[in-house]
Amino acid sequence: MQQFSANIFSNSKISNCFYEMVFSWKPNTIPLPGQFVTIRAEPNTSPLLRRPFALSGFYESKKRCSIIYQKRGPVTTLLAGKSPDEQIDIIGPLGNPFPIPGKKNKAILIAGGTGIGPVVFLCSRLKNLNLEYISIFGAKTKSSIPDNQFIKQNFVICTDDGSAGYKGTTTDYLKSISNLMTSDTILFACGPQPMLKSCNDFACSHKLPCYVSVEQIMACGVGACMGCAIKITKEPGFARACKEGPVFKSTEIDWN
Amino acid sequence: MNLTVNIGNGIFHNPVCVASGTFGYGSEYESLIDLNKLGAIFTKAVTLEPRTGNEIPRIIETPSGILNSIGLANVGVKRFVQEKISFLEKLPCATVVNVAGSTENEYIEVIKNLENCKSIWGYEINVSCPNVKHGGLAFGTNPFQIENLTKLLRQATPKPLIIKLTPNVTDITTIAKAAQDGGADAVSCINTLIGMVIDTQKKVTVLPMKTGGLSGPAIRPVGVALTYKVSRAVSIPVIGIGGIMDADDAIQYLLAGASAIQVGTGNFVDPSMAVNVLEGIKKYSERENINSINEFHSFIQ
Ligand SMILES: Cc1cc2nc3c(=O)[nH]c(=O)nc-3n(C[C@H](O)[C@H](O)[C@H](O)COP(=O)(O)OP(=O)(O)OC[C@H]3O[C@@H](n4cnc5c(N)ncnc54)[C@H](O)[C@@H]3O)c2cc1C
Numbered sequence: 001m002q003q004f005s006a007n008i009f010s011n012s013k014i015s016n017c018f019y020e021m022v023f024s025w026k027p028n029t030i031p032l033p034g035q036f037v038t039i040r041a042e043p044n045t046s047p048l049l050r051r052p053f054a055l056s057g058f059y060e061s062k063k064r065c066s067i068i069y070q071k072r073g074p075v076t077t078l079l080a081g082k083s084p085d086e087q088i089d090i091i092g093p094l095g096n097p098f099p100i101p102g103k104k105n106k107a108i109l110i111a112g113g114t115g116i117g118p119v120v121f122l123c124s125r126l127k128n129l130n131l132e133y134i135s136i137f138g139a140k141t142k143s144s145i146p147d148n149q150f151i152k153q154n155f156v157i158c159t160d161d162g163s164a165g166y167k168g169t170t171t172d173y174l175k176s177i178s179n180l181m182t183s184d185t186i187l188f189a190c191g192p193q194p195m196l197k198s199c200n201d202f203a204c205s206h207k208l209p210c211y212v213s214v215e216q217i218m219a220c221g222v223g224a225c226m227g228c229a230i231k232i233t234k235e236p237g238f239a240r241a242c243k244e245g246p247v248f249k250s251t252e253i254d255w256n
Numbered sequence: 257m258n259l260t261v262n263i264g265n266g267i268f269h270n271p272v273c274v275a276s277g278t279f280g281y282g283s284e285y286e287s288l289i290d291l292n293k294l295g296a297i298f299t300k301a302v303t304l305e306p307r308t309g310n311e312i313p314r315i316i317e318t319p320s321g322i323l324n325s326i327g328l329a330n331v332g333v334k335r336f337v338q339e340k341i342s343f344l345e346k347l348p349c350a351t352v353v354n355v356a357g358s359t360e361n362e363y364i365e366v367i368k369n370l371e372n373c374k375s376i377w378g379y380e381i382n383v384s385c386p387n388v389k390h391g392g393l394a395f396g397t398n399p400f401q402i403e404n405l406t407k408l409l410r411q412a413t414p415k416p417l418i419i420k421l422t423p424n425v426t427d428i429t430t431i432a433k434a435a436q437d438g439g440a441d442a443v444s445c446i447n448t449l450i451g452m453v454i455d456t457q458k459k460v461t462v463l464p465m466k467t468g469g470l471s472g473p474a475i476r477p478v479g480v481a482l483t484y485k486v487s488r489a490v491s492i493p494v495i496g497i498g499g500i501m502d503a504d505d506a507i508q509y510l511l512a513g514a515s516a517i518q519v520g521t522g523n524f525v526d527p528s529m530a531v532n533v534l535e536g537i538k539k540y541s542e543r544e545n546i547n548s549i550n551e552f553h554s555f556i557q
């Protein structure tokens with residue numbers, strides 16, 4: 001992990017709610033799918049805390065990284081107002097990545113809402129490694145779907161209102177392809193808590209391993225404050241999303 | 257400029273420290289800043305038994321501050337000695353262990369378990385936890401209990417003993433004096449202020465424990481004022497804490513009467529903050545021709 005001032009290369013609106021920002025990557029460590037960075041958008045005291053964002057891609061030859069974020073509050077509003085060549089304060093890479101499946105595995109990737117970024121990163125990694133995968137992205141409606149070639153080409157789109165792709169949630173779609181599950185299938189999911197819970201339920205009922213990336217409010221992002229605790233089934237009952245996570249085996253999480 | 261700070265029989269190389277609970281056990285920040293530049297690291301609170309901490313969420317941002325309800329989550333003194341000390345031992349800066357407990361005996365036992373660790377510079381006593389023996393009110397709110405606890409701890413260790421004051425009292429100076437009378441070598445001023453945030457849509461408090469501790473720039477004027485008051489009420493050194501985000505903030509504390517300062521919430525916002533604060537204090541002292549920390553105290557009456 002390193003703190004650095006990143007130069008913004010591009011920052012564009014890619015749907016009615018999502019933005020994609022590409023910025024320079026200075027650390028020598030190569031970031032992996034599932035890892036995140038914390039960003040301080042402005043040196044202000046309000047908003048105060050850095051905010052965590054999962055990486056959505058790494059372009060090694062150019063040493064650039066990207067995030068896909070949703071404008072929903074003060075920091076993401078500041079981010080959305082940034083122009084190319086402005087600087088942002090980044091700390092990363094943080095947290096544990098998704099495990100990469102083996103050649104015989106079939107990966108099923110499920111993204112909902114702001115969970116799209118890390119799943120896009122994982123999907124592009126699996127594609128480069130020529131591994132087998134099915135990627136699913138769930139959105140409310142057609143206009144929320146990012147205008148991104150990679151997502152359009154590699155993801156099955158689900159919308160709640162049926163205005164694009166499959167009508168229903170990602171879990172509805174998952175259930176509709178139950179017949180494709182084999183003992184070599186592994187699920188990977190990132191998105192809202194209820195979606196992650198249904199992925200875990202689905203995985204348990206089909207006896208499949210499932211990895212989820214959780215989102216929890218963070219203060220330090222580096223394991224120092226114990227603020228980002230999530231409930232787990234093992235002792236001592238809590239784990240730090242920023243340090244032991246954000247990727248967990250879904251059965252390790254206490255979903256109640 | 258002589259940056260050293262004397263507290264009891266101990267010395268900090270410089271007055272810039274990091275506050276308990278905001279810097280883990282030091283190792284978390286190793287790759288982000290040069291820890292050698294810190295005056296002291298105040299560890300996360302250490303209790304006799306491990307504590308898992310409070311229900312979630314534990315943190316919420318407020319205007320220029322944060323409200324936290326971590327619940328003293330920590331590994332407990334035994335694992336602290338086994339797992340955390342070896343890293344802190346290697347650092348040239350002082351390690352001050354923040355000690356918490358809910359009975360006098362718990363505080364004493366924690367210190368007994370730590371007394372053999374030569375690398376521990378001293379102790380900061382967190383008296384803001386509920387005192388289970390005395391109806392759950394914090395130790396830190398009663399001068400008699402403070403004096404008694406300080407006396408007991410004084411007998412348990414010759415190392416520097418710092419009592420950390422809570423601002424959630426009517427008159428902080430009586431508590432500070434009680435600590436001094438009990439034999440404390442310094443007081444830290446201040447711990448977090450009690451705060452509450454309510455979600456008006458759901459009509460519930462955002463923190464499951466209802467209230468939390470407010471920290472960050474929002475509390476800085478309170479910290480500076482209480483540092484000013486306390487430093488006039490006692491003759492032992494005062495360590496100023498609360499909302500320090502840059503050198504100017506820290507200098508306010510020094511001018512108010514603090515002999516050292518701690519950066520807390522600021523570490524979350526920018527891990528290099530403490531190091532930048534130190535550089536800024538050096539520059540300011542040079543420009544203003546100030547040659548020692550004590551000289552800062554001569555300006556404001
Ligand atoms: C490991 C991790 C990875 C993340 N990756 C992404 C990402 O790739 N893209 C993205 O858009 N967002 C991501 N988030 C969530 C992101 O941190 C929040 O969107 C951001 O903090 C919002 O900041 P804000 O100041 O704009 O809004 P705020 O006012 O801080 O928050 C707006 C709303 O979002 C909720 N929220 C805030 N922080 C979090 C959080 N950390 N987790 C869950 N909900 C939160 C708040 O409760 C509030 O309802 C991630 C969070 C974590 C922990």
Ligand SMILES: Cc1cc2nc3c(=O)[nH]c(=O)nc-3n(C[C@H](O)[C@H](O)[C@H](O)COP(=O)(O)O)c2cc1C
Nearest residue numbers: 275276277301324382446447471472498499520521
């Ligand atoms: C997340 C968090 C955890 C804290 N944990 C402790 C603790 O364990 N013991 C203690 O004495 N103070 C603790 N504090 C209080 C700080 O050490 C400090 O007194 C307070 O935050 C005010 O300083 P600041 O405004 O610079 O953060 C904690 C503060 C925060 C924000």
Ligand code: FES
Nearest residue numbers: 221225226228242
């Ligand atoms: S955010 Fe501080 S421990 Fe995870």
